[in-house]
Amino acid sequence: MKATAIASPNIAIVKYWGKRDERLKLPMNDSISVTLDRSLYSETTVEFSKAFSADSMQLDGAEASEREMKNVALVLDCLRKKAKTGMNARIISRNNFPKSSGMASSASGYAALSAAAAAALNLQLDSRELSIAARLGSGSASRSVIGGFAWWKKGQDEDGSDSYAVQVADESHWKDFRIVTAVVSEEKKPVSSTDGMKLTLETSSLYRERLKKLPGTVSRVRQAILGRDAGQLFRLAMEESDSLHASMADTKPPLIYINESSREIMKRVNELNRENGMIAGYSFDAGPNAHIFTTEQNVNRVIHSIKGLAERIVASSPGKGAEVVA
Numbered sequence: 001m002k003a004t005a006i007a008s009p010n011i012a013i014v015k016y017w018g019k020r021d022e023r024l025k026l027p028m029n030d031s032i033s034v035t036l037d038r039s040l041y042s043e044t045t046v047e048f049s050k051a052f053s054a055d056s057m058q059l060d061g062a063e064a065s066e067r068e069m070k071n072v073a074l075v076l077d078c079l080r081k082k083a084k085t086g087m088n089a090r091i092i093s094r095n096n097f098p099k100s101s102g103m104a105s106s107a108s109g110y111a112a113l114s115a116a117a118a119a120a121l122n123l124q125l126d127s128r129e130l131s132i133a134a135r136l137g138s139g140s141a142s143r144s145v146i147g148g149f150a151w152w153k154k155g156q157d158e159d160g161s162d163s164y165a166v167q168v169a170d171e172s173h174w175k176d177f178r179i180v181t182a183v184v185s186e187e188k189k190p191v192s193s194t195d196g197m198k199l200t201l202e203t204s205s206l207y208r209e210r211l212k213k214l215p216g217t218v219s220r221v222r223q224a225i226l227g228r229d230a231g232q233l234f235r236l237a238m239e240e241s242d243s244l245h246a247s248m249a250d251t252k253p254p255l256i257y258i259n260e261s262s263r264e265i266m267k268r269v270n271e272l273n274r275e276n277g278m279i280a281g282y283s284f285d286a287g288p289n290a291h292i293f294t295t296e297q298n299v300n301r302v303i304h305s306i307k308g309l310a311e312r313i314v315a316s317s318p319g320k321g322a323e324v325v326a
Contacts, residue, residue, distance in 0.1 A: 001087070002047040003119035007111035007322035008036040009097075010143045010150060011179055011283060011291045013237050014218050015244045018201040018211075023074075024160040025139040028201070029214045031152045032168065032221050033143045034293075036179060037319030042108035044093040045326075046116040052088035059093050059109070074136040075114055082129075083121040097183075106193075110137030111144035115322040130322070131164035147171045147321035149225050151218070171318040174228050176296040178317060180280075180303060182310035184261040185288045191255055193286045200251045207247040230295055234281025237293055238269075241283040248286075259288040261309045266290075268305045276301070 010033035018028035057064035057072055064072065076089055091113065095105050114134040118125050125133070127145060131152075135142035142163075143150040148170040155163030191199075200207050217240060224233035248255040262284060269282045269292060280294040280302050290310075294302050299315050306313070 001049070001120045001122070002045065003116045003324055004043065004045040004326040005112045005115035005119065005322055005324045006038070006041050006043045007108045007115065007144045008038055008041045008319050009105065009108045010035040010140065011181075012140065012143075012285060013233070013283065013293070014214065014221050014240055015285070016139055016152065017244055017247070017286075018197050018207065019139065020154075021158075021160070022198075024163075025135050025137075025142075026160050026163050027139055027152065027154045029211055030154050030218045031140075031143070032218060032225070033140070033150050033152070034177070034179060034318050035144055035147055035150060035171070035321060036181075036316040037171075039314050039316045040097050040108070040181070042093060042095045042105065042112045043325075044091060044109065044112035044116045046113065046120045047090045048085070048087040048117075048120050049090070050087055052090055055088050055091070057091040057093065060095060064091075071110070071137045072113065075110060075133055076117060078133045078136055079114070079117050079121055079123060082123055082125075085121065089117065089120075106138035107140040107144040110134045110141035111322040113137060114141070114145065115324055119324045127167075127321070128164045132160065134322075135160070135163065145322045148173060148318050150321075151222065168222055168225050171320055174225070174318065177228075177230075178294050178296055178299050178315055180290075180292040180294060180299060180306075181314045181316065182265060182290040182292065182306055183312045183314070184265070184290065184310050185259065186311065189257060189287050191257075196248065196251070196255050196257075196286060199253075199255065200247055203252040204247045204250040206250040210243050210247050213243075231278035234273075234278050234293055237281035237283045245284060255286075257286050257288060258284055262288045262290060264309055265292075265306050268309075269302075272301065272305050 016031040149168040
């Protein structure tokens, strides 16, 4: 009983930050993202066998940490319950980009894990069920199950049964939409997203104000995506990123995930927009690496403007959700 799946990271346009339930990864707010094409991906093979005495996982050639294995077990237990089996699993997973650097490797990793494990157990799950299973490993993984633009609804139920991602528009909806990822640092971030979220939720007054405004932001972002309104979406993306990082800076002690190169990229994107109209919008997750939303005709202009600030630059289109490949 073995299967391999592949999934790509998603980049949040409206960010998820803060959990109302730590174990079930239930978010404080709705979020919206775009799933990337296969220029960035996680590939995961899952094998179940009665011969395995315990679950095990190799991630990029190293044994998974205790924290990672706890999250892996949540995903596997959810799927094992559906399959009515107690078999343990052996997992081999690899990323073609650095993990723990604010580039959503956990999103693609747990989405691929969920798809591969479900296939290995011969489960025929719909996107809702797969999104819920992936969410148990990493909240943002619920969105990488979905292709194109995804909307993760926070839900209300205590068991998380109504907290999953749905598709706003598929990967072919906005054909010239592009995401330029600028990797300015591949170092592991000093405070994990999990720990950072908890601190912000407990100590930031700006965060509480942010939560009040997010439903309106989610609505406007959905409308911009459906209407392919580039200028509006880029503007909203930058406002949303700035809001998140202001809440992080207001955390006690402050969480500073961006660096000088990140700030310079913000400056240059704003300069581009002043000179050319609203042609790009930056967005930063919990890390210094920039994700710049733009259109195909302006990709080279964006890349030229930030050249020298990044260790590598990858241009992506909206891509497919998690899929089984073997």
